[in-house]
Amino acid sequence: MNPKLYLFTLIFSIVFVSCGDDTLPKPKAMLRLEYPDSPVELMVTEKFQFEYNAQAQIKRSKNFSVTLDYPLMKGSIFITYKEVRNNLEELLxxxxxLSYEHVVKADNITEQPFINEKDKVYGMFYEVLGDAASQAQFYVTDSTQHFVTGSLYFKVKPNYDSIYPAAIYLQKDIRRIMESLRWKE
Structure with missing residues (x-):
């Protein structure tokens, strides 16, 4: 028998026998991440207070700034306080x-005004869609003495599809912070 024909027959037989099962396409599915509702705790500084998600780990900084770390989501909300000293326009x-620096990578930035006349808390929430470094930004002020800014960042390369569930969860926490924020006099 011809060695080339023998080798060809052997390889063909192995390939033919090893391919017995048909491959089936995987069904379309989406990753389902659900984050539990968490108890709410009160963060109190000398200048302001707010409610926050108890899953967050608190890191206090100088000048009444606070970082809320969410280790399971690899995300952080950075909150910075500044006094208003005839510089409200500059702070705004x-x-x-800062919010619109992300427009280069963002697909869209949605502005949502916030007004709480009773407690004199006025601000803006920015939802950033797309592969931007920050998925949400906000500021609140009383227009006379206090000004607080906040930013949501993840400790991973921005891939909006991957961080979307965590971003939505933490955006809800930011809204809770804005809605519960009260100034200390």
């Missing part, structure tokens, strides 16, 4: 500029 411009 800086907060808006």
């Amino acid at each position: 411009a800086d907060a808006q500029k």
Whole structure:
């Protein structure tokens, strides 16, 4: 028998025998991540207070700034306090500029005004869609003495599809912070 024909027959037989099962396509599915409702705790500083998700780990900084770390989601909400000293327009411009620095990578940035006249808390929530570094930004002020900004960042490369469930969960926490924020006099 011809050695080339023998080798060809052997390889063909092995390939033919090893391919007995038909491959089936995987059904379409989406990853389902659900984060539990968490108890709410009260964060109190000398200048303001707010409610936050008890799953967050608190890190206090100088100048009444606070970081809420969410280790399971690899995300953090950075909250910074500044006093208003006849510089409200400058503080507002800086907060808006920070939010719109992400426009290069963002698919869309949605502005949502926030007004709580009873407690004199006014602000803006920015939802950032797309592969931007930050998925949410916000600021609140009483327009006379206090100004707080906040940013949501993840400790991973921005891939909106992957971080979307965690981003939505933490955006709800940011809204809770804005809605519960009260100034200390």
